[in-house]
Amino acid sequence: MTIFTMIKYFLQTQAFAFLSMIIFGTSCNGQVQKDLPKEKVSESKIIAAGQPKLIKTQGSQKSDNVNSSLQDKAGNLWFGTTKEGLYKYDGKAFTQFTVANGLISNGISSIVEDKDGKLWIGTEDGLCLYDGKTFSKVEIPLRKNLPPNKYRNTHNVFSIMQDKSGKLWFATIDGVYVYDGKSFTPFIIKEDGGGFMSSNHNVEYILEDKAGNIWLGGRNNEGVFRYSGKSITNFKITDQKEWNWAFPALQDKNGTIWFNNWSGAYRFDGKSFTRVAKKDGLTNDIVIRIIEDKKGNLWFGCGSTRGLSNGGICRYDGKTFTCLTTGDSRINNDVWTILEDRKGHLWVGTRNTGLWSYDGKLFTYFTEKDEEVNNSSLLPVGRQ
Numbered sequence: 001m002t003i004f005t006m007i008k009y010f011l012q013t014q015a016f017a018f019l020s021m022i023i024f025g026t027s028c029n030g031q032v033q034k035d036l037p038k039e040k041v042s043e044s045k046i047i048a049a050g051q052p053k054l055i056k057t058q059g060s061q062k063s064d065n066v067n068s069s070l071q072d073k074a075g076n077l078w079f080g081t082t083k084e085g086l087y088k089y090d091g092k093a094f095t096q097f098t099v100a101n102g103l104i105s106n107g108i109s110s111i112v113e114d115k116d117g118k119l120w121i122g123t124e125d126g127l128c129l130y131d132g133k134t135f136s137k138v139e140i141p142l143r144k145n146l147p148p149n150k151y152r153n154t155h156n157v158f159s160i161m162q163d164k165s166g167k168l169w170f171a172t173i174d175g176v177y178v179y180d181g182k183s184f185t186p187f188i189i190k191e192d193g194g195g196f197m198s199s200n201h202n203v204e205y206i207l208e209d210k211a212g213n214i215w216l217g218g219r220n221n222e223g224v225f226r227y228s229g230k231s232i233t234n235f236k237i238t239d240q241k242e243w244n245w246a247f248p249a250l251q252d253k254n255g256t257i258w259f260n261n262w263s264g265a266y267r268f269d270g271k272s273f274t275r276v277a278k279k280d281g282l283t284n285d286i287v288i289r290i291i292e293d294k295k296g297n298l299w300f301g302c303g304s305t306r307g308l309s310n311g312g313i314c315r316y317d318g319k320t321f322t323c324l325t326t327g328d329s330r331i332n333n334d335v336w337t338i339l340e341d342r343k344g345h346l347w348v349g350t351r352n353t354g355l356w357s358y359d360g361k362l363f364t365y366f367t368e369k370d371e372e373v374n375n376s377s378l379l380p381v382g383r384q
Contacts, residue, residue, distance in 0.1 A: 053368035054355050058084045058106055066349025066360045067336035069207065070119075071279060075342060078119070080108030081353055086121065094366075102135035104128050112168075116126040120168065122157030127170065142174050143186035149173065158204040160178045164212060176216065189216065189225055189232060205207045207248035209257060215248035217259065224259060236268055237273055249290040260287035265300060281321030283332075284309045293340045301335030301348070311335055313348060313358075324363075330354050331363060 037203040054066075060083035063231065083105040085098035085185060086350050094127060098106050103123070110122035119130040120138075127138040140155075156173040163169065164247035168179040169187070176187040177281040188201055203225075204218035217224040223236045224246050237246050246259035246266055259266040264277030265287045277285045286303030288311075304311035314323040325329070337349040348356040355366040 002032055002091065002217055014314060024192055026029060027284070049134045052089070052366070054079070054087055054094050054353070054366045055096065055368045056084050057096065058098060060084050060353050062352045064353050065100065065216045065334070065336040066355050068108060068111050068340035069337045069349060070113060071339065072113050072119070072340050076337070077341060078111050079337075079347075079355060080111050080121070084108050084353055085109070097135070106134070109157055110159045112162060114351075115163055115166060120358050121159050122160050122170070122172075124154050124156050125156050129324055140170065140172065140177050140184050143188070146174060158201075158218075159206055161206040161208060163191050163214065169206045169214070169322075171201070171206050171216070171218070173201045175201055176203050176206070176276055184210065186225075190301075205247040205249070208256070209251045210255065212347065214256065217246050217248050219245050219261075221245045235268075235273075237261075238275065239265075248294055252292050253296050258290050258306070259285040260290055260300075262286045262303070266288060277280075278309070281312050281323065283323050286311070286334075288334060288336055288339050291338045293346075294344060299346065301338050303334040311350075313338065313346075325357070330365070331356060 003204045008374075021158065022275045027294055029091055050362060060081065064081065064083040066081050070078045072078065075091070077091075079087045079089070083106055085096060085101075085103055088095045088097070089191045097103055103121070104124035105125040105128075107124035108121060114120060117132070121128040121135075122218065127140055129136050129138050140157075154173060157170055159171045166181070168368070170177045170179070170184075176189070177184045178187050179185075181228045189195040202221050203216045205216070207215040210213065212229065214229075215224060215243070216227065221244075223234050223244055223294055226235065239242050240263070244263055244265040246261045249258045249260050249265075251257045255270075257268040257285050262285070264275045264282070264285050266275055274281065279359070282300055282302055284302040284305055285309070288303050289301035291299050297317050300314045301315065302311040302314065311334045312324060313335055314321050314334045316322075330352065331354075332346070333351040334348055334352065335348055339347040339349075341347065344360070346356075346358040349357065350356070353367055357364045359364065
């Protein structure tokens with residue numbers, strides 16, 4: 001069972017429980033929740049043009065995702081999937097890479113291009129490096145006295161980040177490791193580990209802020225962690241114990257740091273956390289991804305609560321949410337990755353290995369072997 005299948009199971013079994021809990025949720029530290037304008041409805045449409053198609057060849061299921069994305073220095077787009085390996089899109093055609101091409105796994109969690117132009121690929125079976133010609137496995141030497149993994153015999157690399165000094169950070173099921181170009185060093189927050197999937201890991205996402213602080217977060221932690229380069233500080237996200245964890249997502253142009261979890265998004269102004277959720281204009285409280293575009297808009301990728309609420313994407317311009325939802329259930333599905341390319345177009349990865357492009361007016365669907373696209377105009381949330 002992959003982490004994403006477990007997330008699906010978790011959402012299905014816990015949806016009613018957490019929805020009832022978050023209705024009464026407030027932001028932490030006693031701060032009063034700020035009311036934000038409700039969503040507007042975009043007038044965009046979905047089109048099914050004769051564009052190139054992302055072809056599924058590995059037998060992926062509806063529960064599989066396009067869940068990571070990157071535009072490299074040459075302008076190529078890369079998309080990692082949970083079952084179909086890695087796709088490269090050069091603007092004309094898709095090229096699929098799988099274990100048959102040298103990948104160590106077809107389950108891709110993360111992709112990062114380093115300062116030398118090499119791609120570091122996090123997979124279910126460990127770390128892979130692509131130099132532009134060949135894929136090679138990179139062994140991360142596990143720290144001494146690492147407790148045995150009680151739940152999974154895998155070496156998932158959940159996320160990768162290169163800091164300003166050039167060091168690479170890897171959040172794995174076996175802990176956090178830092179690579180200085182020569183050797184790996186374990187970065188230990190808690191000796192006893194602890195986490196959602198393993199007795200070892202406690203971090204799934206890593207972020208460096210503009211001041212050079214490293215933020216780390218994962219499920220079943222108590223809050224999030226900030227590493228200043230000298231010491232680690234633990235921050236409480238919320239008073240609700242079940243949701244007192246978060247993934248560090250980004251620092252926006254105003255300096256606000258954003259986090260996300262299955263109860264909403266949280267903005268940190270340097271002093272306290274404020275929760276942003278469905279009541280503020282998002283389609284759902286489950287927030288999976290957050291990015292900032294070149295214009296300073298924030299885009300939120302939401303998960304769907306089966307039979308209760310849509311997922312999809314929402315834009316926040318600093319004042320108002322605009323949620324792009326349609327009668328086509330595929331874009332209303334769980335959104336696992338959002339990428340803005342050099343042209344300012346958004347690329348959105350969803351369930352069922354779905355891939356969309358949005359140019360600000362039109363959606364284009366790129367995944368082959370799927371039902372026909374519904375060419376309906378975008379409709380208000382709850383009125384499909």
